[in-house]
Amino acid sequence: MRLTRIRVPELPADLEAGPELVLTGGEVRHLGVMRLGAGDPLLVFDGRGREARAEVTALDGLRATLRLVEELPGTPETPQPVTLAVALLKGDKLADVVRAATELGVARIQLLVTQHADVRDIGANKLARLNRVAAEASKQSRRAVTPEVLPPVPLAALTWEGQAYVAHPYVHDLLSSHLHWDSPVTLLTGPEGGFSESEMEALLSRGAQGVVLGPRILRAETAPLALLGAIAATGV
Amino acid sequence: MRLTRIRVPELPADLEAGPELVLTGGEVRHLGVMRLGAGDPLLVFDGRGREARAEVTALDGLRATLRLVEELPGTPETPQPVTLAVALLKGDKLADVVRAATELGVARIQLLVTQHADVRDIGANKLARLNRVAAEASKQSRRAVTPEVLPPVPLAALTWEGQAYVAHPYVHDLLSSHLHWDSPVTLLTGPEGGFSESEMEALLSRGAQGVVLGPRILRAETAPLALLGAIAATGV
Numbered sequence: 001m002r003l004t005r006i007r008v009p010e011l012p013a014d015l016e017a018g019p020e021l022v023l024t025g026g027e028v029r030h031l032g033v034m035r036l037g038a039g040d041p042l043l044v045f046d047g048r049g050r051e052a053r054a055e056v057t058a059l060d061g062l063r064a065t066l067r068l069v070e071e072l073p074g075t076p077e078t079p080q081p082v083t084l085a086v087a088l089l090k091g092d093k094l095a096d097v098v099r100a101a102t103e104l105g106v107a108r109i110q111l112l113v114t115q116h117a118d119v120r121d122i123g124a125n126k127l128a129r130l131n132r133v134a135a136e137a138s139k140q141s142r143r144a145v146t147p148e149v150l151p152p153v154p155l156a157a158l159t160w161e162g163q164a165y166v167a168h169p170y171v172h173d174l175l176s177s178h179l180h181w182d183s184p185v186t187l188l189t190g191p192e193g194g195f196s197e198s199e200m201e202a203l204l205s206r207g208a209q210g211v212v213l214g215p216r217i218l219r220a221e222t223a224p225l226a227l228l229g230a231i232a233a234t235g236v
Numbered sequence: 237m238r239l240t241r242i243r244v245p246e247l248p249a250d251l252e253a254g255p256e257l258v259l260t261g262g263e264v265r266h267l268g269v270m271r272l273g274a275g276d277p278l279l280v281f282d283g284r285g286r287e288a289r290a291e292v293t294a295l296d297g298l299r300a301t302l303r304l305v306e307e308l309p310g311t312p313e314t315p316q317p318v319t320l321a322v323a324l325l326k327g328d329k330l331a332d333v334v335r336a337a338t339e340l341g342v343a344r345i346q347l348l349v350t351q352h353a354d355v356r357d358i359g360a361n362k363l364a365r366l367n368r369v370a371a372e373a374s375k376q377s378r379r380a381v382t383p384e385v386l387p388p389v390p391l392a393a394l395t396w397e398g399q400a401y402v403a404h405p406y407v408h409d410l411l412s413s414h415l416h417w418d419s420p421v422t423l424l425t426g427p428e429g430g431f432s433e434s435e436m437e438a439l440l441s442r443g444a445q446g447v448v449l450g451p452r453i454l455r456a457e458t459a460p461l462a463l464l465g466a467i468a469a470t471g472v
């Protein structure tokens with residue numbers, strides 16, 4: 001079983017000296033949703049790279065007490081892997097997306113062939129170059145993980161585990177209201193011109209969640225960074 | 237007096253036919269914080285470009301009823317102007333920042349001279365070029381407003397009205413918990429190497445709010461887009 005991992009406002013500076021943590025508000029509701037009770041193990045992280053194993057010692061609807069068991073090695077990685085599934089783009093735009101997405105913590109970049117794409121494939125050399133860009137960006141941002149850039153698949157053939165989000169112009173759902181860290185995350189972004197109507201319908205019917213990204217028109221290379229920025233600003 | 241402007245989950249398709257709106261949760265608390273009561277006017281927007289004048293008809297701690305008075309012309313602009321105050325960057329990086337920031341809705345870009353900057357000034361030609369980039373990006377994203385790119389000022393000479401936010405590695409405050417739309421917003425981002433410690437202290441002591449942007453190291457040109465993306469993902 002994968003441990004529930006929740007973000008806490010703060011971890012005590014010295015975990016040995018202050019091994020108890022009291023939570024209120026959203027985190028308590030989240031523990032309830034995850035059906036955790038006294039004695040259950042979980043992971044807590046502070047959004048600034050520190051993480052610890054913990055155990056629920058008491059829980060009611062308003063308040064939870066956790067015993068902090070031990071600090072884990074800090075990591076700049078997201079609590080669950082984030083995949084960016086991005087349509088093929090013209091020219092050097094994909095390199096820019098790969099570079100910034102790597103800084104913003106993606107674990108994997110899956111290229112997509114979509115209906116409106118003006119690029120239908122990518123050569124082996126170019127794919128190798130994108131992987132080099134990811135490796136360099138990973139090193140520069142001091143991540144231990146180098147995201148892999150995977151060769152393009154047709155959108156209909158894309159599969160995902162966990163949550164999938166796609167920016168949608170006609171919904172009012174916020175990414176922050178849906179996102180949770182109990183399962184992997186996939187962000188889908190389209191080509192210049194966007195996903196077609198039938199592609200969008202297919203994604204939603206397959207369980208992707210439409211989310212709002214403001215009322216302006218974003219370039220295909222800006223949308224993924226906006227979604228990833230929104231996630232980074234939650235402190236993961 | 238500037239009208240309070242709140243985001244609502246949805247506006248009725250036909251404002252003439254369904255002129256009442258019931259709010260619960262966060263919006264109701266926000267109305268309370270703004271000390272609004274029955275009879276007070278306000279603006280509501282749906283985060284997808286629609287906006288309306290409204291009036292509070294009833295308000296208790298849990299629930300508010302608004303009468304929708306009239307629809308206003310839709311706008312892709314943020315409810316309050318957003319200024320990006322960004323350090324001078326090398327090469328063509330500022331053009332990329334200006335382009336994406338314009339798409340993401342900034343009203344103004346203020347260039348900054350900072351301690352760690354490896355660029356100390358910008359020529360008139362280059363500034364004119366950045367303004368052309370902003371004008372083109374504004375047109376492409378169908379905005380009516382063209383952000384002005386203002387010549388650099390020393391960080392200490394920067395003034396702002398309303399809220400200011402700066403990404404800070406040692407705080408756990410979320411941008412989304414602090415941001416509100418009752419006053420203009422300024423986002424501050426540093427050069428490669430970041431703001432110096434004394435610069436950061438000065439900003440915080442002048443009232444800028446430190447916010448978390450995840451545990452990874454972002455390039456100077458990625459950080460502003462991450463902050464702006466986080467705002468766009470709230471639907472403004």
